[in-house]
Amino acid sequence: MLNIVLFGAPGCGKGTQAQRLREKFNLNHISTGEVIRGEIANDTELGRKMKGYIEAGQLAPDSLVIDIIASYLASHRDVKGNIFDGFPRTTAQAEAFDRILAEMGEKVDTMVYMDVPEEELVRRILLRGKDSGRADDASEDVIRNRIEVYNAQTAVVADHYSKQGKYARVDGVGTMDEVFDRICDAVK
Ligand code: AP5
Ligand code: MG
Numbered sequence: 102m103l104n105i106v107l108f109g110a111p112g113c114g115k116g117t118q119a120q121r122l123r124e125k126f127n128l129n130h131i132s133t134g135e136v137i138r139g140e141i142a143n144d145t146e147l148g149r150k151m152k153g154y155i156e157a158g159q160l161a162p163d164s165l166v167i168d169i170i171a172s173y174l175a176s177h178r179d180v181k182g183n184i185f186d187g188f189p190r191t192t193a194q195a196e197a198f199d200r201i202l203a204e205m206g207e208k209v210d211t212m213v214y215m216d217v218p219e220e221e222l223v224r225r226i227l228l229r230g231k232d233s234g235r236a237d238d239a240s241e242d243v244i245r246n247r248i249e250v251y252n253a254q255t256a257v258v259a260d261h262y263s264k265q266g267k268y269a270r271v272d273g274v275g276t277m278d279e280v281f282d283r284i285c286d287a288v289k
Pocket of ligand 1: 109110111112113114115116117118132133134135137154155156158159160161162163166186187188189190191194225226228229237247273274275276277280
């Protein structure tokens with residue numbers, strides 16, 4: 102099983118590139134953000150617990166997000182591989198992820214970090230926010246808060262994979278095709 106973590110700040114292109122990787126390599130894709138938005142849209146108990154965090158641009162509690170990944174993995178045992186988009190986002194999530202995968206005899210193969218400067222991130226999300234309908238895209242304050250949360254709590258997760266020799270940085274600025282080519286080179 103090939104397990105790729107797509108990593109980077111809000112708006113760096115995780116969702117965009119995950120879709121391309123999925124098609125090219127026939128992998129499954131899970132975005133924890135999309136799962137959470139689905140739970141909120143369906144007004145489930147889990148969604149109600151998550152709503153306040155996601156709308157404010159804060160991280161949802163580790164335990165709830167880890168449960169989402171554990172149940173995803175339990176129901177995708179026989180796939181060729183997975184792209185994890187937006188997970189793990191804290192060191193505690195990365196450690197739990199390693200444990201859960203190890204119990205299955207699996208591991209993360211590569212973490213690809215897409216490097217994009219902050220002003221470009223804000224520009225991209227504001228543009229998308231015009232029609233995405235995402236509550237956390239609507240105001241520049243919330244967008245900037247998401248980037249701050251990323252810098253304070255998530256950026257450090259790169260060290261976790263760097264120590265394991267699994268970290269690859271790619272320049273996330275350029276056309277979507279250019280970035281995709283760089284990611285394919287990094288994954289090979
Ligand atoms: P999540 O859904 O993961 O959102 P995010 O990390 O803020 O990132 P985005 O989805 O906004 O951006 P992206 O990197 O996918 O970029 P995209 O391809 O869309 O998380 C949302 C929230 O859920 C979190 O804030 C948190 O509350 C919660 N959450 C999720 N996971 C969690 C976890 N593990 N733990 C705790 N809480 C969690 O691209 C952005 C835009 O740019 C698009 O319009 C795209 O068309 C455009 N674009 C893409 N590539 C390029 C390019 N090369 N050039 C120009 N434009 C481009
Ligand atoms: Mg996304």
